[in-house]
Amino acid sequence: MRIVVIGSGTAGSNFALFARKLDRKADIIVIGKEKTMQYSPCALPFVLSGKIPKLEDIVVFPNSFYEKQKIQLMLETEAKEIDRERKVVITDKGEVPYDKLVLATGSRAFVPPIKGVENEGVFTLKSMDDVRKIKAYIEERKPKKAVVIGAGLIGLEGAVAFRELGMEVLVVELLEHLLPTMLDKDMARIVQQHLEEKGISFKFGVGVSEIIGSPVKAVKIGDEEIEADLVLVATGVRANIDLAKKAGLKVNKGIVVNEYLQTSDPDIYAIGDCAEVFDAVTGERTLSQLGTTAVRMAKVAAENVFGKNVRFKPVFNTAITELFDLEIGTFGMTEERAKREGINVVVGKFKGSTKPEYYPGGKPIHVKLIFRKEDRKLIGAQIVGGERVWGRIMTLSALAQKGATVEDVVYLETAYAPPISPTIDPITVAAEMALRRFK
Amino acid sequence: MRIVVIGSGTAGSNFALFARKLDRKADIIVIGKEKTMQYSPCALPFVLSGKIPKLEDIVVFPNSFYEKQKIQLMLETEAKEIDRERKVVITDKGEVPYDKLVLATGSRAFVPPIKGVENEGVFTLKSMDDVRKIKAYIEERKPKKAVVIGAGLIGLEGAVAFRELGMEVLVVELLEHLLPTMLDKDMARIVQQHLEEKGISFKFGVGVSEIIGSPVKAVKIGDEEIEADLVLVATGVRANIDLAKKAGLKVNKGIVVNEYLQTSDPDIYAIGDCAEVFDAVTGERTLSQLGTTAVRMAKVAAENVFGKNVRFKPVFNTAITELFDLEIGTFGMTEERAKREGINVVVGKFKGSTKPEYYPGGKPIHVKLIFRKEDRKLIGAQIVGGERVWGRIMTLSALAQKGATVEDVVYLETAYAPPISPTIDPITVAAEMALRRFK
Incomplete structure (x- = not known):
């Protein structure tokens, strides 16, 4: 069997490795635009801040590692077209025939059409090359004032990196609060306050209408001109679906796949940022675009290519980040989104401490749990x-x-030790708060 | 309604508080031997080491806190007998009538009949008074060589405390390895090595046959006499069941209760260390004797006293500790116990890192998962x-x-961020190792 993978990122690289584990003989060919195989895009902000000392370190394995496992690499190669009739990928370096094709074409930074967005000193933070460019620019220009457009994960992690490098940082977000898809306003406020204490400023409900100067000198927000000598555009990513679309495969915002991760052509799979998955709460198709989702999709697709019939489970998009001294974790439905989508929820909130009161060094922890009223199930946190x-x-x-209800969380068996956690955990107390509201 | 609780520890105190939350009017009376309500026995080793600066701090709430909630306290009072016919508790301070009675009589340190065990300088570590005595002895005698009998949780936490206070420490354990009910030998070895690096010595498969001198000068192990000027006996605890037994209630090693936590007399409940629970893996009656179990039992019993019919779930005994720079977490069945009990298991092991390779500061982490062969369920870790x-x-x-199988762990959605955790979590890799062995 000849399996061709288009895309050398997290999804494509992991697929190749999983597939090789499952079958020692199959031909596995990876076509990728970059020079290396997978690296972690989530690590880029930490390279920027210097916490990860060397950019090259974030490449998970050297190319030789894949080659030793007889995974054939066609890197610095662009897949131009898929001829599904002939079962051939047409690249800028020739044709590559396949029995099974795996699309792992990933996503790209979305850059809104702001005037001046192509000016010098305006960056995205999605690739190793982005980091190289930002680092070179910082080296050369010594910017002092950064404006970050977008208060999502990458925007905030970038903002923290700039702040740690000593810049003044302003984050501008079109929506009402930071991490708008992950947090509700009440929780976002806690994060915002911490970031403000660390010297990051925010403007919400407004957009940047113009970037002035090349190299950049200022941004325009409404009538106001704000000095800036570095701009990061972090307004989300878009799935790379052009190749699939051109090949006549079914696409929405991402490539449409069934629960076995097959596209509308059963010999073609799609995995990672380019492919849609099912939302565990609503059951609807959605884009997950997390590295962990890409790895799981790679694993499931590899099983299925070899005939195992494993279903890819709907996703909750469990995510975590660290911003200065705060950890922020989320998954599933927010209260705000539930309201927008007409889902009745019951919420439990609790502010506790990470250690028992009598043990020194406990830190505040805020827990918010979202249960669906109808079936009492935990659908977000x-x-x-x-x-x-x-x-x-x-x-x-x-x-x-595992489909837990509010009672499952209230009566959850937890592990307690004085230096580590309280006897009664904040998560069970938050669930109890919700349980009372169910009645 | 008049609810009487015998026992002012974690179970009794929490019961009183939960009951008060559920009913503002009921008479709630707590009979307790000590001067204060609940404190955390798990915190005692940390008071010893000085990490918790003041012994009194481990008392969770002052007595006035309970009294403000109209919980009537009869402290420094001993319950002598229960007259079930007349529904009266007979104490050394008079009779206390009840409608519902809750036994939360706890447990006591088990002291094996070693010659010299009553000598000066030999201690247990179960109560605040124990800590007072040990501290006074250390102050007065400045002991340099401690011997700890028993390598369970309290024994090891005590050993660490003595070591941190600058003593030479030897731990003597009758069984083959440390934490024998929580860990298998392979995992115990990792902990042992760490403790040895920190200067704690071990002897396994042997017992102390005599404690020599008062104040203690040495212990005898086989033919060997080993110098020691402080001995800690940490050979487990025994449930306090005498009162229940005398009242004609059904007892085994603990007081027997049904899943609603009622004893053989439906108007009498038993909770906490004195009561038996159901083992989540085997379904058999067992003693849990964890603080977290006591709290959950208190909650469930309070619900049931007010007619809610909540079932107390079988326990996995999830536990955690920190010994110097290592965290150790466990629950459920060990491989060794499964072998003894004739349960067929499939094991998955993995040694990974707590952070991605490219992020500085990751620490080694060893994961061992135990699945039941028959139904593929996770029964221990x-x-x-x-x-x-x-x-x-x-x-x-x-x-x-929630009854997860090996596949549930393999395909678990995890949360990843470079400073916090790897993309592919060690727990899912360990599960994958097990999954391969299932085939």
């Missing part, structure tokens, strides 16, 4: 705290993935 | 690592509590 947020959001996400 | 063990053991325990 938001946690903001000084430590051990990851463990709590993972615990809650695992529960939600 | 052991994790030893440098950080974020709590979150992983909680996630796995939550999954097990």
Whole structure:
């Protein structure tokens, strides 16, 4: 069997490795535009800040690692077209025949059509090349005032990096609060306050209408001109679906796949940022675009290419980040989104401490749980705290993935030790708050 | 309604508070031997080491807190007998009538009949008074060589405290390895090595046959006499069941209760260390004797006293500790116990890192997962690592509590961020190792 993968990012690289584990003999060919195989785009802000010392370190494995496993690499190669009749990928370096094709074409930074967005000193933060350019620019121009457009994860992580490099930083977000798809306003406020204490400013409900100067000197927000000598555009990503579309495959915002990750052509799979998945709460098609989702899709697609019939489960988009001294973890439905989509929810909130009161060093932790009224199921959670947020959001996400109800969280068996966690965990207290409102 | 609670520890105190939340009017009376309500026995080793500066701080709430909630306290009072016919508790301060009675009589340190065990300088570590005595002895005698009998949680936490206070420490354990009910030998070895690096010595498979001198000068192990000027006996606890037994209630090693936590007398409940629970893996009656179990039992019993009919779920005994720079988390069945009990299991093990390779500061983490062969369910886990063990053991325990199979763990949606966790989590890799062995 000859399996061709288009895309050398997280999804494509992991697919190749999983496939090789499952079958020692199949021909596995990866076509990729870049010089290397997968690296973690989530690591880019930390390279920028210097926490990860070397950009090259974020490349997970050297090319030789794949080649040793007899994965054939066609890097710095562009797939131009898919001829589904002949089962051939047409690239700028010739034709590549396939039995099974895996589209792992990823996503690209979305850049809104702001006047001056192509000026010098305006960047996105999606690729290793982006980091190289920003670092070179910082080296050369020594910018002092950064404006970040977009208060999503990458925007905020970029803002923190700039701040850590000593710049004044302003974040501008069109919506009402930061991390608008991950948090509700009440939780976002806690994060905002922490970032403001660390010297990052915010403007919400407004957009940048113009970027002035090349190299950039200022941005225009409404009538106001604000000095800036570096601009980061972090307004989300778009799935790369052109190749699939051109090949006549079914696409929406992403490539449409069934639960076995097959596109409308059963010999062609799509995985990672370019492909749609099912939302675990609504059951509707959505884009996940998380690295962890890409890895799981790669695993499932590899199983299915070899005839295993594994279903890819709907996603909750469990996510975590660290911004200065705060950890922020979320998954599933926010209260705001539930309201927009007409889903009746019951919310439980609790502010506690990460350690028992008598043990020194406990940090505040805010827990917000969202249950669906109809079936009492946990459909979302938001946690903001000084430590051990990851463990709590993972615990809650695992529960939600297994269909847990409010009672399951209230009576959850937790692990307690004085230096680590309280006897009665904040997540169970938050669930109790919700349970009372159910009655 | 008149509800009487015997026992002012974690179970009794929490019961009173939960009951008061559920009913503003009921008479709630707590009979307790000590001067204060609940404190955390798990915190005692940390008071010893000085990490918790003041012993009194571990008392969760002052007595006035309960009294403000109109919980009537009869402290420094001993319940002598229960007259079930007349529904009266007979105490050393008079009779206390009840409509519903809750036994929360707790447990006491088990002291084996070693010659010299009553000598000066030999202690247990179960109560605030124990800590007062040990502290006074250390102050007065400045002991340099401690011997700890028993390598369970309290024994090891005590050993660490003595070591941190500058003593030479030897731990003697009758069984083959440390934490014998929580860990298998392979995992215990990792912990042992860390403790040895920190200067704690071990002897396994042997017992102390005599304690010599008062104040203690040495212990005898086989033919060997080993110098020691402080001995901690940490050989487990026994449930306090005498009162229940005398009242004719059904008892085994603990007081027997049904899943609503009622004893053989439906008007009498038993909760906390004195009561038996159901083991989530085997379904058999067992003693849990964890603080978290006591709290959950208190909650469930309070609901049931007011007619709610909530079932107390079988327990996995999820537990966590920190010993120097290692976190150790466990729940459920060990491989060794499964072998003893004739349960066929499939094991998955993995040693990974707590952070992605490219991010500085990751620490080793060892994961061992135990699945039941018959139904592929996760029935136990052991994790030893440098950080974020709590979150992983909680996630796995939550999954097990919801009946997760090996596939549920393999395909678990996890949360990834470079400073916090790897893209592919060690727990999912360990599950994959197990999955391969299923085939």
